[in-house]
Amino acid sequence: MDPGQAHVDTLARRLAAEAEDVRSVQRHLLASADVAWSGLAAARFRAELGRTGQQVDRLARTVEEAAGSLRAHAAAMAGPA
Amino acid sequence: MSGAITVDVGLAVDPDQLDAVAAQLAGVAATVAGVGAAAVRTAADPVLPLSAPLAPATAARVAGDLGRIVAGGASAPAVAAQVLALAGRLEVASLRYRVGDEAADAVVALARRTVAGAVVRAAPVLAGVAGTLVAADVLLRLREVELRVLVAAVAQAVEGDVDLGALAATAAEEVGAVDDRVLGDLRGAGTLLAAHPDVVRELAATTPYVASAAGVPGVHDVADVAGLLTSAGAVTPLFRETAVRVAPQNVPRAVPARPPRGLAEVLDGVAHQSTGYTASAGSVGGRLAPAGQPAPGGLRLERVTQADGRVAWIVEVPGTQDWTPLPGSTRTPMDLTTNLRAVAGEPTATGTAVVDALRQAGVRPDEPVLLAGHSQGGLTAAAMAADPDVVAEFHVTHVLTAGSPTDGLPAAPGVRTLSLEHTGDLVPALDGSDAQGSPDRTVVRRDVSDDREVREDPVAAHGWSQYLETAAVADASGDPAVRDFRESGSAFFDAPGARVEAFDFTAERVP
Numbered sequence: 001m002d003p004g005q006a007h008v009d010t011l012a013r014r015l016a017a018e019a020e021d022v023r024s025v026q027r028h029l030l031a032s033a034d035v036a037w038s039g040l041a042a043a044r045f046r047a048e049l050g051r052t053g054q055q056v057d058r059l060a061r062t063v064e065e066a067a068g069s070l071r072a073h074a075a076a077m078a079g080p081a
Numbered sequence: 082m083s084g085a086i087t088v089d090v091g092l093a094v095d096p097d098q099l100d101a102v103a104a105q106l107a108g109v110a111a112t113v114a115g116v117g118a119a120a121v122r123t124a125a126d127p128v129l130p131l132s133a134p135l136a137p138a139t140a141a142r143v144a145g146d147l148g149r150i151v152a153g154g155a156s157a158p159a160v161a162a163q164v165l166a167l168a169g170r171l172e173v174a175s176l177r178y179r180v181g182d183e184a185a186d187a188v189v190a191l192a193r194r195t196v197a198g199a200v201v202r203a204a205p206v207l208a209g210v211a212g213t214l215v216a217a218d219v220l221l222r223l224r225e226v227e228l229r230v231l232v233a234a235v236a237q238a239v240e241g242d243v244d245l246g247a248l249a250a251t252a253a254e255e256v257g258a259v260d261d262r263v264l265g266d267l268r269g270a271g272t273l274l275a276a277h278p279d280v281v282r283e284l285a286a287t288t289p290y291v292a293s294a295a296g297v298p299g300v301h302d303v304a305d306v307a308g309l310l311t312s313a314g315a316v317t318p319l320f321r322e323t324a325v326r327v328a329p330q331n332v333p334r335a336v337p338a339r340p341p342r343g344l345a346e347v348l349d350g351v352a353h354q355s356t357g358y359t360a361s362a363g364s365v366g367g368r369l370a371p372a373g374q375p376a377p378g379g380l381r382l383e384r385v386t387q388a389d390g391r392v393a394w395i396v397e398v399p400g401t402q403d404w405t406p407l408p409g410s411t412r413t414p415m416d417l418t419t420n421l422r423a424v425a426g427e428p429t430a431t432g433t434a435v436v437d438a439l440r441q442a443g444v445r446p447d448e449p450v451l452l453a454g455h456s457q458g459g460l461t462a463a464a465m466a467a468d469p470d471v472v473a474e475f476h477v478t479h480v481l482t483a484g485s486p487t488d489g490l491p492a493a494p495g496v497r498t499l500s501l502e503h504t505g506d507l508v509p510a511l512d513g514s515d516a517q518g519s520p521d522r523t524v525v526r527r528d529v530s531d532d533r534e535v536r537e538d539p540v541a542a543h544g545w546s547q548y549l550e551t552a553a554v555a556d557a558s559g560d561p562a563v564r565d566f567r568e569s570g571s572a573f574f575d576a577p578g579a580r581v582e583a584f585d586f587t588a589e590r591v592p
Contacts, residue, residue, distance in 0.1 A: 004135075007128045018119045025109040029164065035102045036095040037174060045170050052167060055160045056113065062155065063116055066146035070123070073143050076136035 005074045012070035019063035026056045099175040100235055106168035107228060110161040114221060117157030120150035158221040165224040172231035179238040191248055192230040226255040322422065323590045325414050325430040327437040330379070330585035335364070335372035337583055340385040340575040342366060343556035343567065344499070345549055347395060348483055351455050352545040354379045354399040365549060377402045377413035378588045380435060382442045388578025393449040394442070395573050396435060400456030400484075400545070412589040420457050423464040423490075431461045432468070434588035439475055442584045451479040451573045455545045459485025459500070466492040479570045483548035497521055499566045501551050503542045504528040523562040527551045 030053050033046050123129075124147045133140035150157055169192075176185040233251045237243045335353045349365035352358055353372060360373045383395040403416035414430035422429045435452075444450065452462035459482025465471045466480045472493040480498040492498050502524060518524040529551075534541045541547060555563050567574065 004128055004132055007126075008132060011123050011126055011129075015119065015123055018116045021112055022116055025112045028105055029109050032102050032106055032167070032171075035171070036098050037171075038094070041170070041174055042094075045167065045174075048170070049167060052160070052163045055155060055163060056109075058155045059113065059116070059150070059157060059160050062146065062149050063120070066120065066123075066143065066150060069139065069143045069146045073132065073136055073139035076139040077132050079135070 002078075005077050008070055008074035008077065012067050012074060015063060015070060016067035019060050019067055022056060022060040022063060026053065026060060029053055029056055094174060094178050096175040096178040099171045099178075103168040103171035103175070103228075103232070106164055106171070110164040110168065110221075113157050113164060114161035115157075117151055117161070120147045120157065123147060124151070162221040162224045165221070165228050169224070169228050169231055172228065172235055175235050176231065176238060176243075179235065180243055184238075184243050187245060188231065188234040188243060188248065191245060191252060192227045192234075226252065229255050322418065322428075323430060323592050325434045325437070325588055326591050327380075327434045327441065327586050327588045329441065330587055333583065334375065334585065335369040335583075337369055337383060337581045339368060340383070340573065340579050340581045341368060341395070342575045343552070344481060344501075344563070345552035345556050347397075347451070347453050347481055347573070348455065348501075348545070348549055348552045350381060350383065350395065350397040351399060351453050351458055351483070352549060354381055354397055354458075355455065355545055356399070356402045357545070362546065365553070376587065377411060378415065378434075380438050380586045380588055382438055382444070382584040382586070384442070384582045384584065385573055386580050386582075387572060387576060391572055392445075393451070393570075393572035394439070394444050395451045395453060396439070396462070398431065398435060398452070398454035398458030398461050400454070400458050414588050414590050415457055416590075420460065423457070423460045429461060429464065430590055431457070431588065432465050432471075434586070435461065435465060436471060436474070438584070438586040438588070441586070444475060446474065447476055449478040449570070449572050450475050451481065451570055452477060453481040454485065455483045455548060456485055456543065459483055460487060460490075463487035463490040463492065463498065466490075466496045466498065469493065472496070479566070479573065483545065483552070484543050492521065495521075497523075497566055497569055499523045499525065499555075499563070501525050501527070501548055501555065503547060503551065504530060518562075523566055525551065525555045525560075525563065527554065 029049070033049055035042075037045070124144070129140065129143065149155065173185060173189055176188055180188075230248060230252045234243050234248055237247070337350070341347045341350065345365045346368050349369065352362070353364070353369055354375055356375060356377050358372075358374055360371060364371070379399065381397040383397070385393045385395065387393075399415060401415055401417065401420060402413045403411045414434055416430075419429040419431045423432070439450070452465055454460070454462040459480075462480050463482055463485065466477050467490045471477065477493070477496055480492060480496060481501075482498065483501040484503065485500065487498075487500060498521060500522065504526060529535045529542050529547055532541070532547065534544075535547065556567075
């Protein structure tokens with residue numbers, strides 16, 4: 001692997017780590033539903049929390065895909081095997 | 082019977098826990114926003130553009146993926162703003178418990194007024210991808226302001242009473258700090274855009290969803306997003322209007338051999354002012370002398386004198402040349418700020434420049450004027466034709482636009498407008514509505530989706546080269562409405578004994 005490929009691979013690893021961070025905070029986000037709070041406003045909060053959780057999940061996937069694209073790019077830089 | 086039910090049994094809450102969870106959510110938002118910054122850092126890495134020629138397909142995929150992280154409805158800043166909105170809900174609940182509904186409502190109103198104070202101007206269109214890039218960012222920063230005000234109120238409540246005066250000072254400080262935060266974000270976004278112009282195409286369609294995804298109430302379409310974006314000028318250096326200086330160009334370029342013979346030749350004059358113009362594009366009908374790429378900020382006026390001495394003027398205004406939301410960064414007034422302000426119905430630097438050029442060229446109040454423009458140039462032309470001050474000073478009789486979102490800008494009575502629009506061109510659709518024809522406005526639509534250039538690159542549907550073809554098709558069509566437009570504007574077109582002179586100007590912002 002030449003230095004350019006190695007560098008892009010490093011970028012991929014860093015971004016993959018960012019995706020893991022998002023996955024990690026996604027758990028914190030969803031845990032917010034356990035807050036001691038009831039009533040209509042709380043119900044709306046939890047409904048919105050669910051939607052936001054899906055958005056965070058989607059973002060995490062996007063970041064994972066970007067990391068995967070970077071890995072693929074690093075491999076493709078070498079040209080056909 | 083099925084479906085979820087909600088049972089309300091009254092307030093049951095531990096406010097300390099609400100505060101703690103709100104703080105936790107703010108931390109989540111910071112992490113999510115940090116992913117956006119990481120994506121920008123990755124995109125700006127110098128190795129990526131250098132490596133693209135080695136593997137262009139995978140490089141393009143990387144750029145697209147990074148672009149989705151930075152901008153759009155599911156981008157990191159948009160999601161972070163959503164999370165902050167949730168934290169805000171918790172803090173409001175905490176406040177209600179601690180100080181009662183009335184005081185809490187007053188704090189919420191103050192926080193919202195703070196944000197609304199930032200959102201002071203409404204503009205019904207967004208016409209730029211750089212704007213898309215920063216939209217979620219700006220909203221995220223405003224959400225931060227709102228949450229910080231709420232957190233400060235909770236802190237006051239814990240200590241004793243809520244002091245709205247002190248909160249207002251906090252709010253003002255926070256709004257002021259938005260400038261620096263957005264500027265920092267903007268540097269990254271601009272770097273990404275400069276390094277990956279191919280991301281533009283993917284982002285253009287996502288604009289309407291950015292603000293709504295960020296949880297901003299009342300944001301349903303592009304118009305609402307644009308209103309929010311334009312408002313950023315009130316609190317940030319983005320989209321802030323500047324003065325403009327207009328100077329005649331002393332070196333003739335693309336000198337016309339004769340007046341134009343139709344719409345395509347008028348539009349070709351516009352195309353020659355575009356910074357995307359290159360010599361290889363040639364000239365429609367060979368009317369203009371061979372020329373290379375123009376400098377930014379160029380405007381042309383053509384004075385057509387008919388054999389009987391009648392004088393008429395054609396004004397040629399090019400499209401957007403600078404997509405960054407910091408006006409003046411490249412000097413040209415044909416920038417994103419002008420786009421937003423034009424549709425907002427506010428004076429623009431480009432409009433001011435055109436008026437200045439008309440005055441410098443000595444256009445008399447009784448001489449007919451045709452305003453022609455592509456994209457933003459058409460937007461500027463339409464805005465000028467709708468401006469009572471402009472039509473009071475100059476005899477604007479005709480407007481020709483190509484690929485311009487002009488539906489919200491009805492021209493002054495008596496002005497005839499002809500708009501060229503392409504199916505699949507996003508830009509004229511950015512005003513959020515289909516173009517409407519009327520007795521004074523002819524809309525010529527053409528489906529260019531089968532064109533090979535457009536199939537390979539959908540952005541080409543907006544390009545002036547495609548619109549030149551459409552104008553030529555319209556010229557050849559014999560359609561009564563098109564014919565009527567041309568016949569009513571015969572003073573602008575070639576005829577036996579007619580001659581033409583060009584007056585070229587350069588406009589630049591003076592920050």
